[in-house]
Amino acid sequence: MDGLQALVDDIRREIATQTERGRVADYIPQLAAVDPGHFGIAITTVDGQEYVAGEADTAFSIQSVSKVFTLTLALGMVGDRLWNRVGREPSGTPFNSIVQLEREQGKPRNPFINAGAIAVADVLLAGHQPKEAIGEIVQFVRFLAGDDTIVIDDKVAHSETETGFRNVALAQFMRSFGKLDHPAEHVLGVYFHHCALAMTCRQLSRAGLFLAAGGRSPATGGTVVSPGRARRINALMLTCGHYDGSGDFAYRVGLPGKSGVGGGILVVAPGKASITVWSPGLNENGNSLLGSLALEMLAQRTGWSIFGA
Amino acid sequence: MDGLQALVDDIRREIATQTERGRVADYIPQLAAVDPGHFGIAITTVDGQEYVAGEADTAFSIQSVSKVFTLTLALGMVGDRLWNRVGREPSGTPFNSIVQLEREQGKPRNPFINAGAIAVADVLLAGHQPKEAIGEIVQFVRFLAGDDTIVIDDKVAHSETETGFRNVALAQFMRSFGKLDHPAEHVLGVYFHHCALAMTCRQLSRAGLFLAAGGRSPATGGTVVSPGRARRINALMLTCGHYDGSGDFAYRVGLPGKSGVGGGILVVAPGKASITVWSPGLNENGNSLLGSLALEMLAQRTGWSIFGA
Amino acid sequence: MDGLQALVDDIRREIATQTERGRVADYIPQLAAVDPGHFGIAITTVDGQEYVAGEADTAFSIQSVSKVFTLTLALGMVGDRLWNRVGREPSGTPFNSIVQLEREQGKPRNPFINAGAIAVADVLLAGHQPKEAIGEIVQFVRFLAGDDTIVIDDKVAHSETETGFRNVALAQFMRSFGKLDHPAEHVLGVYFHHCALAMTCRQLSRAGLFLAAGGRSPATGGTVVSPGRARRINALMLTCGHYDGSGDFAYRVGLPGKSGVGGGILVVAPGKASITVWSPGLNENGNSLLGSLALEMLAQRTGWSIFGA
Amino acid sequence: MDGLQALVDDIRREIATQTERGRVADYIPQLAAVDPGHFGIAITTVDGQEYVAGEADTAFSIQSVSKVFTLTLALGMVGDRLWNRVGREPSGTPFNSIVQLEREQGKPRNPFINAGAIAVADVLLAGHQPKEAIGEIVQFVRFLAGDDTIVIDDKVAHSETETGFRNVALAQFMRSFGKLDHPAEHVLGVYFHHCALAMTCRQLSRAGLFLAAGGRSPATGGTVVSPGRARRINALMLTCGHYDGSGDFAYRVGLPGKSGVGGGILVVAPGKASITVWSPGLNENGNSLLGSLALEMLAQRTGWSIFGA
Known part of the structure; x- marks a missing residue:
């Protein structure tokens, strides 16, 4: 999947051109002080490959x-x-x-x-x-x-x-x-x-990989949860993972995910990969504005939506 | 996929043993008069095969x-x-x-x-x-x-x-x-x-097949909607298709679907098949009680959940 | 109570100087077309005297x-x-x-x-x-x-x-x-x-007088309702007569009353008089803005508040 | 007003015959332990007379x-x-x-x-x-x-x-x-x-008397609040003093009052008296069941309702 490296690089470049970046959470000083210009993305595939772009190794508050x-x-x-x-x-x-x-x-x-x-x-x-x-x-x-x-x-x-x-x-x-x-x-x-x-995109993608891999941790080969439980956690992320923007995220991205007010989003493409994006500016529902956009691009170009043929 | 015929037969048999069948909708006489004992199931695969059991050719109110x-x-x-x-x-x-x-x-x-x-x-x-x-x-x-x-x-x-x-x-x-x-x-x-x-399980499965087939109508080969729109309609069915029981349905079945108070549920397994079940008794959220159970069995045994690896 | 004529004249004069008159109801053309500059007031005492000022004989929609x-x-x-x-x-x-x-x-x-x-x-x-x-x-x-x-x-x-x-x-x-x-x-x-x-201030005051007179109609001497029922209707007007501004009206005016979006307010001073004011401009709760103010003046100067010593 | 002593005695007797006494508040042990059989009533008139019956000198939690x-x-x-x-x-x-x-x-x-x-x-x-x-x-x-x-x-x-x-x-x-x-x-x-x-009916009636006396404290002759403020506090008690049972209390009793979950109710008859009743059992709105009934009797027999002629 060499195309994935080109993909994350493309996404990083396109996100960099966006002028509307959303509003950084400001209810505590530590979040309010974060520069909205940050962006990182990391893909970890179930066969262990990693594709990163931007600040994929900068820690942020995963919330x-x-x-x-x-x-x-x-x-x-x-x-x-x-x-x-x-x-x-x-x-x-x-x-x-x-x-x-x-x-x-x-x-x-x-x-x-x-x-x-x-x-x-x-x-x-x-x-x-x-x-x-x-x-x-x-x-x-x-x-x-x-x-x-x-x-x-x-x-x-x-x-x-x-x-x-x-x-x-x-x-x-x-x-x-x-x-x-x-x-x-x-x-x-x-x-x-x-x-x-505090975690980086790369760390968060690795940590969430078991949900894309039927409950196994590909790194260790061990079982974190049963395949059925992994499926059910994914279902919960799809229906409830983005607060009152969950329906919109499912509609636009089509992958189970969980967002945080620190601007991070962890997403699961079952059988394929886990993905993390980070962009601190939020939309009106409290989800990362450009993170959502980056994931929409990714889903469109990979065809990983769980709702597709 | 010969196993599918055995599967629908099995499901029909197991559903027949259930004693708790839910409450038939009673707000109009036509629905109140329906016998809660009915059960039908139909699978239409994207390659055009059909597998039915029970009263798959009896028309009901699709609501x-x-x-x-x-x-x-x-x-x-x-x-x-x-x-x-x-x-x-x-x-x-x-x-x-x-x-x-x-x-x-x-x-x-x-x-x-x-x-x-x-x-x-x-x-x-x-x-x-x-x-x-x-x-x-x-x-x-x-x-x-x-x-x-x-x-x-x-x-x-x-x-x-x-x-x-x-x-x-x-x-x-x-x-x-x-x-x-x-x-x-x-x-x-x-x-x-x-x-x-008024439609039968078989008719409803055929009618919904385009959503499982990337927007194409396998029967005619024509395009009903674009692949992207089919995906997005599926996403809406997943998050909103079962009223206030949508989260539960996603958790248990893991497939996009839409229910009606007539006891029918149309479900989409993207890339694989459309499925319709009919059992008139409803659960407390107004969705078919045994229809949901039948679909849970089907999803479990086929592994068609969109949330799985 | 000759002072009452002077009082209604005073109130009319003071209301005329107000520049903020509220918003006329505009959900139907007949109300939207009413000039916000109208003002009328009528007091009917339980002993049959009437004191009016302004357009007390112009009919408005009592709503x-x-x-x-x-x-x-x-x-x-x-x-x-x-x-x-x-x-x-x-x-x-x-x-x-x-x-x-x-x-x-x-x-x-x-x-x-x-x-x-x-x-x-x-x-x-x-x-x-x-x-x-x-x-x-x-x-x-x-x-x-x-x-x-x-x-x-x-x-x-x-x-x-x-x-x-x-x-x-x-x-x-x-x-x-x-x-x-x-x-x-x-x-x-x-x-x-x-x-x-459609009624005038004078007509509306007369019609409401039985509530101030223990249920009797002073004009005819007949009984409209029992004294207890008159009391209870008054209580309902006090607690519920002005929609979500009822508490405020009780606080400021201290008399049972009922308002309408036509800008009229009928008020009862038990044992003393019924009063009607009309000014078409409404406040944010849908009650007559200047009508409420006029009644606040009246209550203050007569001491008719039911909450006073 | 010698009749008032007979009145409170009558009320005490009639309340004693009631079998349905409501539910004592049970969210803290001190209230839950109170015997629902208690009953006290005290009237303090603006001219300084006191009429009490029952346990008017037993302290309860005024809440x-x-x-x-x-x-x-x-x-x-x-x-x-x-x-x-x-x-x-x-x-x-x-x-x-x-x-x-x-x-x-x-x-x-x-x-x-x-x-x-x-x-x-x-x-x-x-x-x-x-x-x-x-x-x-x-x-x-x-x-x-x-x-x-x-x-x-x-x-x-x-x-x-x-x-x-x-x-x-x-x-x-x-x-x-x-x-x-x-x-x-x-x-x-x-x-x-x-x-x-913790106060007794007698103490509470005395403490609330200024609201019946135009803001003055009849005992000391001093001014607690202005007449206008006393009126406005009374208005608030009438519209809001009994939680979601305020409308019902106004309808049945017709006097400004404030209840507590300890079973006490302080009531004001402007220009006449302050009254306190205590009966620990509550109705479904959290107001004293028999206390409300006692006050309904009192209002009916004295004609003190503020809504009457």
Whole structure:
């Protein structure tokens, strides 16, 4: 697939010509300070090849992309019982909406909106102190990426803790419905920290490759999850991975993916490759504007859309 | 693919053993009178083979499955301008909710909820009398299925017209926001009639085959839509095709599909086949209970999920 | 109370100096064409005195003020059973919101929002053709005002019928919940016609006087409603009479009242007088901007607030 | 008014015969443990007479009744600027709903729902430590009641702090919109403490008497608030004092009042008296079931309804 190197180079060049780059997330200083001009892309194929362009080795805050990994961990711990805690439906509302939580008595609609990921963090705390749970998440991501240098950006985690009032409200609200087993402070500690993981496009593509490879980790040959679970996680990414822009992303790109407000998007082309793009400017739904565009180009030129013949 | 005949036979047998069959839609007498014991399944492969079991040649009311065909027609008429009239996001609410319409000033979330299909019907009325628009829809479905015997069940259409107060409310509500170009009565006339199309599993599978075949009609060799449009319609079916159970259907079945309250579901396995199942009992989201289960079996045993490696 | 004549003259003069007059309702041509410069005020005391200023004898479209009279009639017909059909709570949403109707399964929050008045009109249709029900309402208002010249403005009623899509949606929506006994067209016919009553400030004050006089009609000496019912209607006007501005009106004016989008407001000072003001420009809640201000002045200078010592 | 003693005795007797007493609030152990059989009533007239029956001298947790006093204090501090922080409209939703806060960007609908009282507590913290603000509130209530023995029940305050997750969510949610000036913990500290004031019917009636007496404290002869402010606080109590049962209370009782989940209700008959009832069992809106009934009897027999002739 030599064409893929030319493809990522092309995409990088075309993205560089774009003048409208979206708005960088500004709710914490660490994200607000990021230059919107960054762009990186990395493709990791299931046969182990890598094709990168732009700043593919610059770490950024993966934010909500981390929810794919905590979901995988939680499913490994409690299996389908997870769905007693959180639904599997698109939310139809912004990522941090509290309205739906009231209507559904504290049960979040899916594991990728903030409330849902907070519920998942609560599951990961079972039998653990927050520090341990955070440690397990970091170890898991390092294992998936085959890279022990991956760390949490403590400044980001600290800023989120200081200013994440909306997430505190979500957690306390779920607590008020008896839907959290642990103190909201502990749960949020886990949540804010895993969102603060700093990774590069290359690392993130490697870490997500098992979802493209039927649940196996091509690097180690080991099984991360069963093929069925990999399929189902992909299905959740497709229907719920981009907040209230999930339908649009499926329509335009046609691949399961998960975005983060740091501007990263991890995408899975089942049987073919995992792909990560990074461009910090966001669209009105909180997803990377140019990252989405780059992936639309990629899907069009590779024909990797899961909806095609 | 001889295995497919054994597969549909197996599925029919296993479905026959199920005791919980869901609730038949009862808002009009014609649907309420349907025996919940019916079951049919038909697979049409892109190379023209057909595999059927059960009552695959018994006509049923396709109801909302027809929205796939009216969407295809409307996209053919106005292209992407359609998206000024209707969104592309899952709704997060029941199929006939009016709440979201108020929040979004009369613009429906997607073309598959009732309000969205009403907006699509309004588009199809451009330059036409209601009768003509209905005629065009019937002609299009006959052409797709290669079967001129397909007709609208007038009793069903009439009953809907008599009792579809909620849909009247949706249409009048959109009208109050200036979002309909034609009188609500005309738009609803078109909507109620296309929902009353009576088709068999075999006919419906044939009619939907172009979506599995990159937009071509394998029977005639002609192009119905471009490959890109077929992909995008499939994406919409995946994210929005089953009302507030779309996420669950994607999770369990992993194929784009569209359900109707008559108990039919049309599903697309891109590059492989179109499939239709019919079982009149519905689950709490208004989708065929055993039809969903049959498709879950089929996806599992064929490995056709679009989310798999 | 000779001071009252000076008071209404003063108020008229002060209102004339106001430059910000609000926005005239523009959803039908008949209302849109009304000059925002009109102003009238009439006080009718329980001992039969009248004090007027400005255009107190010019007829205007009373619109929702008519809901006080239809409520009174319906309570006379079915008594407290009315409250099975409609609630008694402020709505917390705009006058024509449909959201609450969905949450509460088609039961309107109170008889003064549009949906509630539509439910009341349905009650008034029992045993009647629409024309008869409308005739009874007109007769009742004429009787209350002691004035047989009061008529419905047919052009207004016709325009509402032509363009009142939102109200049609409300009625059909209630019908879909089984909450209307009669065809939506009939119910709306009654509703649109009573809203189109044309009355002067003087006529409206006279017609509302029974609510200030413990249920008696001071002119005839007859009893319109019991003292308890008069009190309770007044309570409903206080909590629900001004849509989502009811709290503000109670805070500023402190008297039970009912407003209409024609710019009229009928107000009751229990034991003292009924008052009507008319100024066509509306505030953001759909209540007369200068009419509210005039009543605030009046309440302040008379000390008639029901909340005072 | 010797009849008043007979009246309260009668009411006490009739209430004692009621078998349906409502449900005691059970979200904290201190309230859950209260015997639903308690009943007390106290009338304090503006000329200084007191009429009591039942357990009028037993202290109970006044809970939300305290919001009348904090509102009065806050208006004294910042005047009408308070209305930039909180609205004056009935909410149309339960007392602790978070939905409306999202729709209105963190501005509560009125000062008597939980979110609104939290905003008022934030105002009271200006220039103060939480302990000082709490101290001022206690001093103010002691001054109004002329009774230095009134204290906060620390166990109740502590329990609320431990389990009031919903209120924490409300405060954090408002904080996320930038609508609180102080840390949520401080604001909630003030809020939970003033709700934990323990008072008797007699003390509460005395403390609320200024609202019936045009703002003056009949005991001391001093002015607490201006007559206009007393009127306006009464208006707020009428439209918003009983959560989503405010309309019903106005309809049945016809007097401004404020209820608390401890089962107390303070009511104002302008120019005549303040009245307090206490019966711990609540109706479905969170207001004292038998307390409301007792007040309905009282209003009926005294003719004190503000809506009457």
